[in-house]
Amino acid sequence: MGVLDPASLTTCGLVSVASDGVIQEANAAFLAWLGRSRSEVVGQMRLQDRFTPGGRLYFQTHLLPMLRLNGEIAASAINMLPDAPESVLLSARSDPEGGGAAFVLMPAVERLRREARLTERVAQSRQKESWLAQIETLADIGAWAVTLPDMKLHWSDAVFRLHGLPVGNEPDLETALGYYADPADRERAAARFAAVVDQGATVEVEARIVTADGRLRNVRSHARPVWHQGRIIRVDGLFQDITPQREAEAARDQAVTRLSGMAENLPGVLLTVEKPARGPARIAYVSSRCREFWGLPPEELSRDIALLDRPGPEGTPAGLSATITAALERGLPLADRFRITDPAGTERWLSLCGSVTGAGGGWVRADCIILDITAEVEAEAQLERQSALIRHVQKSESLGQLTGGMAHDFNNILAVILGNLELLRAGDGADDEVALIDAALAATERGAGLTRSLLAFARKAPLAPAICDLNQIVRDTRDWTGRTLPAHLAIETSLLEGLWPVEVDVDSTASALLNLLVNARDAMPDGGSLTIETANVRIDDDYVTERFDEVPSGRYVMLSVSDTGLGIAPEVLPHIFVPFYTTKPVGRGSGLGLSMVEGFMKQSGGTIRVYSEPGKGTTFKLYFPARPGSGAVPAPLPREAVRGGGRRVLLAEDESALRTLLVRTLEAAGYQVITAASGDMAADIFAEDPGCDLLLTDIVMPGKLQGPGLARALRRLRPELPVVFMSGYAAEAAVHGNGLEPDDIRLTKPVRRGDLIAALERALASRRQGGR
Amino acid sequence: MKLQPREQHCARVSGQGGRTIVLAHGFGCDQTVWKDVAPDLAAEYTVVTFDFAGAGGADPGLYDRRRHASLDGYADDVIALFEDMDLQGAEFVGHSVSAMIGAIAALKRPGIFSSLVMIGPSACYLNTSDGYHGGFEMREVEEFLDLLDRNFAGFAATFAPIATGPANGPEVAEEFARTLCLNDAEIASAFARVTFMSDTRKLLPALRLPVHVLACSEDPIAPVPAIEFVHEAIPHCSMETLEATGHCPHITHPAEVVAALRRALDERLGGQAANAAGG
Structure with a gap:
């Protein structure tokens, strides 16, 4: 059994190259990858030519300099042309003598794929870390955890920062709870923490802490259990500084309270109207005092801007909505007066002041204040009346002086003429001459009468x-x-x-x-x-x-x-x-x-x-x-002597100022008043609601139905209806033949309050008798 | 305390010679690439080497991802460095992308260099639809960038300690990462993208200083058509093709590069520079 050659058995490619990069030797695995014989490879091709173009680029720009400068390359990933394993880990060592180098090419497709996945996961995890770091920094939120059972507290950097502590050593749990400003909060937080540990609850605590550097902060802490193998191994929590929110809320609440208090206590109404570039204006806000003027709560009134135009005294719209809409369209400031009739039937003067501003997106907004200026308007009217009176007096005075002076002189001339004429007549004149003299005398007498009138006008006539x-x-x-x-x-x-x-x-x-x-x-x-x-x-x-x-x-x-x-x-x-x-x-x-x-x-x-x-x-x-001390003085009626008892009076009077005054008087006396500006209107109101107890009507009014006609019309529906007439000039003759009943009461203007109430009571009493 | 440009770029000066040569490293390296060239030149010239932002020992605070998103930012750094070290009128030798950084600096600040030597330059690395042959397709560059990411962000970061072996200790792993020249994966990728997406072809005809191109016989990064383009586009341009192959002759064939630089500076550029100065 011979000695095994590692180079021939290994699955790695082993290659040696000369200084010019040409392959000098390659092992069986490398030749097998290329599918070529040794003679086709050795001395024939360069190793770098077996790399992909991108691989060649990397080899040239990075690996080769590294090999030359450091003498070796350690496990660098590189891609090879398709005949070899796609990805290999390349290691190399250079030969310091000849300038060549030996390479090991280790197939690493799987490993590099795993590596790629791992790299991706690391990148994702870094991304999450980056997100968390941003959240901690930007939102003042920190994370904390308590591991069980050792009860060790872990804080993220933000929690240290929120406590005013340097990042580093976490305090123990008890010390951490000690940062809560209120001992009651400490106990509460400890109890809730125990609920997480013992019962697996998810809890939240909001309280104030005193930081290590002595600041008072509002914080919110969440906690939830982390389960592992059937038991709670950790409590994870968040820790958030909510001071800015709480401060903003407090500031907002204060501003809202102040504004709403102002709106409620102001002797008037605040009104905001908004309008889009194309579309109708609508009420965005109206303060609750609007009830006084329009008899509607803000939410009702806000439904339709036209509701602001509760009819003016003549039944015409007050024009508020049109004025505001026009100002919104032209962007002009508002300053105007309007007359409205409030829910009690009282006529009121309203002053409207406001400014128009752009609200973005083509919207414009009018912020207005509406004040009741009835008293001021009445005072102005009275001042105007008094001024007119003074002007009249002054004019009369100067005319009087002129006229008086002239009349005196003229009187003297007339006296001379008269005296001479009388002397002439006493003489022996012919009859026709006497007739002429008499005519002249008569004319002179008339002239004297005229001068007396002039003197009377000039208040210079001697009065006795x-x-x-x-x-x-x-x-x-x-x-x-x-x-x-x-x-x-x-x-x-x-x-x-x-x-x-x-x-x-x-x-x-x-x-x-x-x-x-x-x-x-x-x-x-x-x-x-x-x-x-x-x-x-x-x-x-x-x-x-x-x-x-x-x-x-x-x-x-x-x-x-x-x-x-x-x-x-x-x-x-x-x-x-x-x-x-x-x-x-x-x-x-x-x-x-x-x-x-x-x-x-x-x-x-x-x-x-x-x-x-x-x-x-x-x-x-x-x-x-009247001469002082003469006769008995009828005592004025006490103001509250008569109570209308809520009885309803239908009032027909065309003059608006008078109507308003009558309404106030009657309401003050306890009557309910339904007003009509003409006889026709009164007839319509009665036809719809015949529930009134008495008709109080002017005799002469515009329209078809005059006072008497109105009385007749209403009595066709309610024969027993008591009627009280009012007229300035109503002489007996004026109402003769008008079919008034003998019992009807006629009040002649000027009408005293007491007389008015007494007349109404009398008429109502007669109705009751007639009703029996 | 804010560092001066010379400190930010880890500038090193050697030699006592009359003429000053500034050697600028290319993409993917740092000034150590000149270690076999600088000493020989220092015998005759004053030699300055430095690290570009994000490379070698450069100040990490120097790199600005917005400013360095184009070669302009690197050219501005060169100008700042020249001002700080009072290098106006020096010879600028740029390898690879530094050749184009030098060209941009010369256009931004005429007269900053007496002459420019370009080693393995390419005005555009990509093949373009107008028939220009830069040598690379877009997908190849993308593959290269992917490899760069893998080896920096992935492998180098995670496995460098394993690859060098536990026996070598952590300081070896650190050294390993450092010798990748670009020790920040983010900057490495960014610089790679800036380099390979750059296109300075239109700028070259505006260059007014003498330029000498050193080309390798067989350069896988700057192929012959790309080098030829540079040579033809620059008005006062001479060229010499070295025996050396590859993209980094100053590493692989330092002696030949030193000889070629001497020839260029003394024979060609020196004369022309003198003429230019005299005219």
Whole structure:
């Protein structure tokens, strides 16, 4: 048995090459791979030519320099051409003498494949490590574990960092728990940890720790068991610093609380409206005080921006939504006022201020604040009224001075003319001359009358006030004017017995009354009724239909003259007291009559009011201060004396300011009020809901149904329905023939609150009696 | 403390000669490849060798994966090194990819080199569709990169200790890894990709300095057509083909390379450089 040659038996390829790389010798395995004879290989080919092109590249750039410089190559993977094993591990040693080298080529396909897989797994594992490291760093999350049963604690780097400790030696479990700031948290954490170890529970603890460097941090720790062979061998956990989240949440909660508190306590409504580039605007936020204005909670109101337009006083939309939408479209700031009727029926003025900003993505947003400015608007209106009054007074003063001065001079001239004419007449003139003189005298008398009027207007007429009974003045004046008033005028008087005495200039009062009677006559060219009325009144702020800013509160005696004539057009009404303003044809009126009456009333410490319905008639009311101490003063009604008892009043009144005032008054008295801006509207409301207890209606209103007509229409449905009428000028004649029932109560404007409530109560009481 | 470029590149200077030669190693190696060449040259010239970023003992902080994603970054390093060591006007000898790094540096900073010697240069290693023969197909380069990965990331990292044997101890394994010249698998692969995907063909006609090409008789990395292209594309270019075969004649045939370098520097480039300086 010969000695075995390892080179001929091995499965490795063994090759030696000369310095130029040509193969000098190769073993059987190598020749077998190539499938060539020894003579075809040795001295014929170079080893590097048996490598793949990529392998050659690697051999040239790496292996050959290494072999030359270090003298050997150790187990380097390289690829061979297909006739040999695809992948081999190549080792080599160079021959320092001749420059050649010996190579060992070990087939390593499987090994290299395993190696490739292993490499891949190592790469994946490194990837995961990299992920975990990033998570630990970026999210402030660390991992920990406790091995069982030795209870040894292991921390990742992040856990050390979160505890403010240098990375290195983990503390024992008890020390670690000691970082919890609160002893109760320590116990809780220990108990939960025990639950993981004993029962295999998965637990979570959130608490505060004090770090080694003294910072207080909010942390959350998770723990879960790791099972192996039927028992828990380890507890794995996460440890997270959640301080930034908690701080952000606290800051957010605080901001939300502050903002919502502000929104709730602000005396107004905060509103945010958003709108996309194409599409309708919608309410993104509205504070809860919106209930006061719109009677809807925020979530209801937010459904539709049009709900903001709860009708204004005339039943027209308030225009809020259109204004906001327009501002959103144009990007303009908002500053406007609107009138709405709140759920209680009260008219309110709202101020809307806001700004429009881009919200990204083509969206725009309007942030608005809405404030109730009703009180301010009313104050402004009152200021405006007072200013107008002052302007009027100043104008009258200057005109009065001018007129007065002129009248005096003119009076002196007239006196000279008159005296001379009288001297002439006393002479022996012919009859025709006397007639001429008489005509001149008559004209001069008229001129003197005119100057007296001028002086009265200028309040320079010498007044001789005396205590007197207005009723007597009326009776006297009526007597002597009877002749001047045509027969086709029906004149009625309604004079209150027990009228308070007044202290006035009798002649001027008669003159004023005459002026009014003449005006009434002229207003009724085709005949009609004329009513003269007197009454005791108390002027105070209790009037629900209007104000008396120009005279002090107190007792007054009222003298009114009503006609059923043409009425005064609304545009004319403001001018009727202006001197020389007249609607009469040239030569018929001086334009001084009413201004004279007004001047006289002011001079007497009283005032004048006019109420007119075009086509129906006009009422003038003169208010004279009652003489102090005379007569019994009717006590004003206590505010809360009458309770409406929740009874429902259907109110038909076309004038919005008055309607609002009436609603407030009636609601304050305990009534429920349903409002209508016209007789037609009231009829519609009644048709839908005939549940009201009483109809309170103006007599003259726009639309088909006037007050009386409305009453008739409603009584066809409810014959016993009590009705209370209100009218400024409603003289007896005006309602005659309108089919009103005798029991119906008529309130004449101005209406006092107490009178209104009393009238309603009386009407309701009569209904109850009638119902029996 | 920030290192100076000369420290970052582990620059070594030898010899006292009047002319300075800078020897730049090629891809896959470090400055030790010049160990059989530099001493002979040092007798006559001042010789500078250095390691490129990611190679040999270069400062790990020097390598910047973005800056070194193209040969430009390496050329910038050469310029910085020349400025730091006051080497302007030296002769630059570049092997393999360093030949092109030198060409780019010369274009970026005209006058930085007096002349350029290219050993086994290739302006483009891939065959391209316009008929250019760089010597390699894309899939071959991919296979090479895969082998590189296997031997660095896989085998060298995992099995180097086993391959060298436990008897040799860990320091031997370390030495093994180091002598792979590129001790970081990531950088090795990156540099390999940058090298073999580079294409500097269009730059060459712009070179204005004298260039001498040393070609091996049979170079598996830079085949004759690739070398010829370089020779023809550069305006002032001479060429000499060595007896030596392979891609690394300075390793395999150091004496011949030393002789050829001397000839080139003294006879050809010296005269031309003088002319260029005089003109």
